[in-house]
Amino acid sequence: MKEELLKRVVKGPDGVEFEVEPLRDYYCEAPPAVHPPVYAKIVEDLFNWARSQSIWILGFGTGCGAIEMRPLMTPRFDAYRYGIQWRPTPRQANLLVISGYLSVKTLKRAIRAYEQMQNPKYVVGLGSCTINGGMYWDSYNTIKRLDDYLPVDLYITGCMPRPEALLAGFEDLKKLIRAGKAEGANQYAENFDWYKTNQKRVIHDWDMPDYNW
Amino acid sequence: MNYTPDRSQYPSKKADGTLDIDLTSGKYLKLWQGPNHPGITGNMSVELTVCGDEVVEGKTHVGYLHRGFEKLMERRTFIQCFPIVCRICVPEPDFNEYCYAAAVEDLAGVKSPERADWMRALILEMGRINSYLMYLGGQAGALGLGVVGQWTTYVRDLMLDRFEEMTGARIYHMFILPGGVRDGLPEGFDKRMEETLREIESTMKDVHDVMFRNAVFKKRTVGQGVIDPAWLDQYGITGPNARAAGVPKDVRRDHPYLVYDQLDFEPVIGHDSDIYTRSDVRRRDLLMSVDLIRQILAKMPRSGPLMAEMPSMLHWKIPRGETYVRGECSRGEYGYYLVTDGSGYPRRVNVRGPSYTHAMTLLERMIVNINISDVAALMVSLHTYPPEIER
Amino acid sequence: MRELHTRLKQLFPLGELTEQRPDLAFVTVPAAFLRPTLLHLRDREGFTHLVLLTAVDWLEEGQFQLTYLLTNRHAATTLGLRVMLPREDARMESIHEVWPTAATYQRELREMFGIDFPGSPRLHEEFILEGWNDIPPYRRDFDTLKYARESYNERPGRETHDPATHMKQKLYPGGA
Numbered sequence: 001m002k003e004e005l006l007k008r009v010v011k012g013p014d015g016v017e018f019e020v021e022p023l024r025d026y027y028c029e030a031p032p033a034v035h036p037p038v039y040a041k042i043v044e045d046l047f048n049w050a051r052s053q054s055i056w057i058l059g060f061g062t063g064c065g066a067i068e069m070r071p072l073m074t075p076r077f078d079a080y081r082y083g084i085q086w087r088p089t090p091r092q093a094n095l096l097v098i099s100g101y102l103s104v105k106t107l108k109r110a111i112r113a114y115e116q117m118q119n120p121k122y123v124v125g126l127g128s129c130t131i132n133g134g135m136y137w138d139s140y141n142t143i144k145r146l147d148d149y150l151p152v153d154l155y156i157t158g159c160m161p162r163p164e165a166l167l168a169g170f171e172d173l174k175k176l177i178r179a180g181k182a183e184g185a186n187q188y189a190e191n192f193d194w195y196k197t198n199q200k201r202v203i204h205d206w207d208m209p210d211y212n213w
Numbered sequence: 214m215n216y217t218p219d220r221s222q223y224p225s226k227k228a229d230g231t232l233d234i235d236l237t238s239g240k241y242l243k244l245w246q247g248p249n250h251p252g253i254t255g256n257m258s259v260e261l262t263v264c265g266d267e268v269v270e271g272k273t274h275v276g277y278l279h280r281g282f283e284k285l286m287e288r289r290t291f292i293q294c295f296p297i298v299c300r301i302c303v304p305e306p307d308f309n310e311y312c313y314a315a316a317v318e319d320l321a322g323v324k325s326p327e328r329a330d331w332m333r334a335l336i337l338e339m340g341r342i343n344s345y346l347m348y349l350g351g352q353a354g355a356l357g358l359g360v361v362g363q364w365t366t367y368v369r370d371l372m373l374d375r376f377e378e379m380t381g382a383r384i385y386h387m388f389i390l391p392g393g394v395r396d397g398l399p400e401g402f403d404k405r406m407e408e409t410l411r412e413i414e415s416t417m418k419d420v421h422d423v424m425f426r427n428a429v430f431k432k433r434t435v436g437q438g439v440i441d442p443a444w445l446d447q448y449g450i451t452g453p454n455a456r457a458a459g460v461p462k463d464v465r466r467d468h469p470y471l472v473y474d475q476l477d478f479e480p481v482i483g484h485d486s487d488i489y490t491r492s493d494v495r496r497r498d499l500l501m502s503v504d505l506i507r508q509i510l511a512k513m514p515r516s517g518p519l520m521a522e523m524p525s526m527l528h529w530k531i532p533r534g535e536t537y538v539r540g541e542c543s544r545g546e547y548g549y550y551l552v553t554d555g556s557g558y559p560r561r562v563n564v565r566g567p568s569y570t571h572a573m574t575l576l577e578r579m580i581v582n583i584n585i586s587d588v589a590a591l592m593v594s595l596h597t598y599p600p601e602i603e604r
Numbered sequence: 605m606r607e608l609h610t611r612l613k614q615l616f617p618l619g620e621l622t623e624q625r626p627d628l629a630f631v632t633v634p635a636a637f638l639r640p641t642l643l644h645l646r647d648r649e650g651f652t653h654l655v656l657l658t659a660v661d662w663l664e665e666g667q668f669q670l671t672y673l674l675t676n677r678h679a680a681t682t683l684g685l686r687v688m689l690p691r692e693d694a695r696m697e698s699i700h701e702v703w704p705t706a707a708t709y710q711r712e713l714r715e716m717f718g719i720d721f722p723g724s725p726r727l728h729e730e731f732i733l734e735g736w737n738d739i740p741p742y743r744r745d746f747d748t749l750k751y752a753r754e755s756y757n758e759r760p761g762r763e764t765h766d767p768a769t770h771m772k773q774k775l776y777p778g779g780a
Contacts, residue, residue: 060249061256063278064303064600067384070347071373074366088251105734106256106277109248132759135297138288138749139280140741141733144756160384202755204735276732284741284748290767319625446652449705468627468680527768536624537655537673537682550671552660563658573708603732 005207027212032189035119037180044180051094051120052177055170058093059086060113063100065126065160077163084170090116095173098150100160101129101142107149108203114150115212121185124173125155126166134159148198151184223264232270234262241269244585248277252355252589257572257599259592263585271580271588273573279603286562291317292526294559295390301564302601303384305344307336308542309564310389312549315470316538317391320553321531323521327472329393331513334471336388337540338502338509339376342413343369344543345499348596352492353424355589356433361424368416371409378402393520403510410503417500425493434488438579438591442486448578449570452545454595457494458486464541476508488594495543495596530557544568544596566601573602605629605681608649616641619686630671630684635696638687642672642702650676651683657699657709659717663744666691668719672699689719698724716742 007021037044061069072079073086087093090113102110114123125146128134133144146152153176156169176182188195192211200206222240224232234241247258256277262270282301286294298313299306311333318325325333346369350362373383378399380386388395424430442458444450455462463480465473481497483490523529531553539548545567554560576595583591609621609631618641619632633641645651651674660669672685689696698721700707710721711731718740721727730736739746 058249059251063256064300064384066255067303070350070362070366071370074363074370076367076370090249101280103277103279105279106248108734109277113249132762133752133756135300136280136285137758137762137764138752139285140738140746140748140751140755141279141281144752145759148757162383204737272726276730276734279732281741281748284746287744288748293767446654447704449654449703451653462677467677527771534624535622535630535660535671535684537628537684539655546655548655550656550658550673561658561660563656565656569708570705574705578704 023207023209027209029209029211031192031211032115032185034186034189045178048178048180052174053083055082055084055095055122055173056087056093057084057095057097058090058113058117059088060096060110062098062102062106062110063127063129065097065099068160068163068166069097069099071163072166077167079167079170082167082170082174090114091118093117094121096121096123096150098123098125098130098146098152100127101134101136101139102146103141104143104202105141107143107199108208111149111199112208112212119185120177120182122153122173122177122182123150123184124169125152126161126169128157128159131155131157143202149195149202151187151195153182153184220267223269232262234270236262240264246588247274252592254351254572254593254597255599257597257602259576259580259588261580261585261588266585268580268583268585268588271577273576275572275599275602277603278600282604283562283564286559288558290526290557291391291529291531291559294562296387299385299387301604302566302598304347304598305340305542305544306385307340307389308540308547309549310387311337311471312538312540312547312564313551313562314389314391315540316536316549316551317531318521319536319538320534320551321391321529323392323523325393325521326518328397328514328517329519329521330471331509332394332397332519333389334473334476335506335509335513336376336379336386336394337471337542338505339372341502341543342499342506343372343376345495345502346372346413348495348543348593349420349424349492349499351593352488352590353420353430355593356430358424358427358430361420364416364419368409368413371412375402375406375409378405392523393518395519397519398515406506406510410506413503414500417496421496425489425496431489433587433590434492434594435485436487437587438488438583438594440486440575440579444575444578448575450545450575451567452541452543452596453481453491453494453498454545454571456480456498457483457491459484464539464546468539470538470540472509472512475512476505478505488590491594491596498543528557530555539565542567544598545571547601564601564604566598566604568595568597568599569602571595572597572599605683608681608683612641612644615644627680628682628684630686632686632688635687635689638672638685639697639699639702641685642674642699645674645683646702650678653677654703654706655682657706657713659713659719659742661691661717661742661744663691668694668717670696670713670719693720694718695720695722698722700724716740718743 005022010020011017071077096114130146136142154173224234227233242263244261247253248256258274260272261268298309301309346365350365353361380388440458445455461480461482466480483494533555535552537550548565550563552561616637622630653675655673655675668689670687675682707725710724713719715731
């Protein structure tokens, strides 16, 4: 574990000494909870419609697929006209796009980014390497199935997927959300232990709390 | 103008040369820029220790994109390696294909046909333009000039269309393979290419006006992030970073490969070696590539073989040997070191990406005493792509 | 290249020159003479640019080969120095004072091959891998497919063909 994560005594600027245990003090440890649909179907449908119209993507390029995100932001493909835009921080985003292969080192960061996102939230796996390893099926450092570690709502195939494929994929995601089928975040909360066991099996130096948001 | 910050609080050096930073003292703050950060080039991170708003120490962390290519290639035959090499570097994949193909040809004693060499030079120059266009957008974006990125991404898309009609793919072309190239030029390619080049030239005029004559851009980049020419050999600096320091280091001129000895060009150099000069050198280099593409299209033979006589790919064995093949990519010297042992598989492949030295030791040295808000601009100005550092 | 080799051979006990191309050659240097050779090449012969430093694992011969690739830009020549090390407990002198950029290469070699370079800065910090608990992955005896199968779940339905047998079956279905 890194030195700055160990329990230590800190002297504040005013001279008062106090104890800090970063893993406990800096994070909230409460596990995620399932969000049940609201009481009336018509209200839930309205919510889902609203959710589907504002997909805000976390601008975290985890792999090579990130290079096709840039054309989507510019006038030629212009994803903004579909209510899709990119945000720099997980707090403002509700869609995590895993753009290609995930090395174990990035998986750790992707999990943290996902857990810091607010509900409702969705995950899209992009490229064949998130589905079954793709080109890197025998690599020692990339995960082979993204849905073992994060609840994936939709996969977009291709190596790498073209911007048109991404747009079609986002449209499909909207249909899923409107139909109330994009329940990844609830799945994650229900099978929290299973996901954590899988994650800890590949991330050997686990130096963060189980749930950090 | 002559602002001198108060550095009395800064950490002192320990006997072994490292800084004596006591994080609990409250004077210093540790900041992570990346991997999920808008001001970072790709998926890497820089661990900054700051005092006030000045960086006192920076450490580059890479490995977020490591797939172990050099290991994967050891268990693939020579022809199976060819589709995966391009995935080492995303924005400019063709150099991987060329360097790998040339290294295999060198060891196997195959000579690619002349027409294939011209095709290779054409595709490499097109890739260079793409890479520079992305860079210019990033460099302007790092200083808040988002519009330049919109324009350059648009013209880059036009170039990707030319790639698409030539090779069938936008990003990963898998076009250059050991022995030659896959195909010739489609019909009417020259005309459409000329239109694209004109579009790029006119966009570059706008970029020059908006970016290089912009007062804010000038104020924040002139005199900032200077590379001392004496560092070039110490840190293995190549490409535009070296040329901006006034040294005409260009593999195309120093060790001519493909058809570059038949083309008319002079390496673009700058003199001030700061962020502004490096951007300007890349802009002029881009325009030179436009000129080179015109020369290539005018001079290239239109008929003749595209592939050399090759042995059966399934039983292809290459005798024991080692070689190094290099090319000038948009970031500097790109090279493949290939070792064979007489079997059908490479013994060892080592990829020398220019970012390997630029983003690690050089960036860590330059980042000291830079304002936090200039870190992104400095990092982008070295033009680093993390996937070629860790492969 | 030949002249350079003759000149160098008078000073250092070098091996035979392997000329790959007119502008590229490789030569073997004993580990103890590497540093003076590098300094001589850098300061007297104009080989100022360290292109790369990497290792090759000759598992069958029980040796690591370190390759130091140097370039003289003005003469447009590249010389590779080969240093053979025993595979067991491999260690080599660090050259980070000669070229500061070598520190990065040495960190990578330490992590990926397990070759020790005493004195090199930040040598023991993790460079590419994180929490690695197996043998260094670039060694020949590390099996990446086995490791991947043990660590990650595969999605069923993936087929892998050996190209030689696959093509044989396709071209000669009768098994001729």
